[in-house]
Amino acid sequence: MRLFIIILLVVLAWLQYDFWDGKNGMNEYTAVKESVALQQAANTELQQRNQQMYAEIKDLHGGKEAVEERARNDLGLIKPGETFIRVLGDNN
Template identity: 40%
Template structure:
C-alpha cells in the first residue's frame, strides 16, 4: 500500500511540473500578462500623443490661429501697428550693462623678448 501511495505522489509531482514551470505554465503566463499590460499602457500613451499631434496638424491646416501663435513665439514676429515690449530680468540686465560700459577694457601686452 505504501508503494502505491509513493508512486501516486511521484506521478502527481510529475504532472504538476509542466503546469507551473513548463512552456505554457502559470509562471510564464503571469510574466506574459505583465508584458501585455505594459505594452497596452505604452500604446495608450502613444495614441494620446498621436491625437494631440493630429489635432495640431488639423489646426494648422484649417485655422490661422496656430500659424500666428507659431510665428509669434518661435519666430518673434509681430503684427502691423503692434508695439513689441521686451522685459529683461536682473541677470540679463546686468550683462547688458556690462556691454554698455563706457570704459574700454584694459589691453594686455605681450612681454618683449630680448636676444
C-alpha cells in the same frame, strides 16, 4: 498497492512542475500578463500623444490663426507696425 501510490505521487509531482515551471506554465503566464499591462499603458500614452498631434495638424490645416500663433510663439515673429513688449515678473 505501495508501488501504485508511488507512481501516482511521481505523476502528481511531474504535473505540478509542468504547471508551474513548464512551457506555458503559470510563471510564464504571469510574466506575459505583466508585459501586456506595460504595453497597454505605453499604447495609451502614445494614443494620447497622437490625438494631440492630430488636433494640432487639424488646426494648422484649418486656418491662418494657428500658423500665426506658431510663428509668434516659436519663432518670435511680429507683424509690421507692432511693438514687442516683454513683461518680466518679480523673481523673488
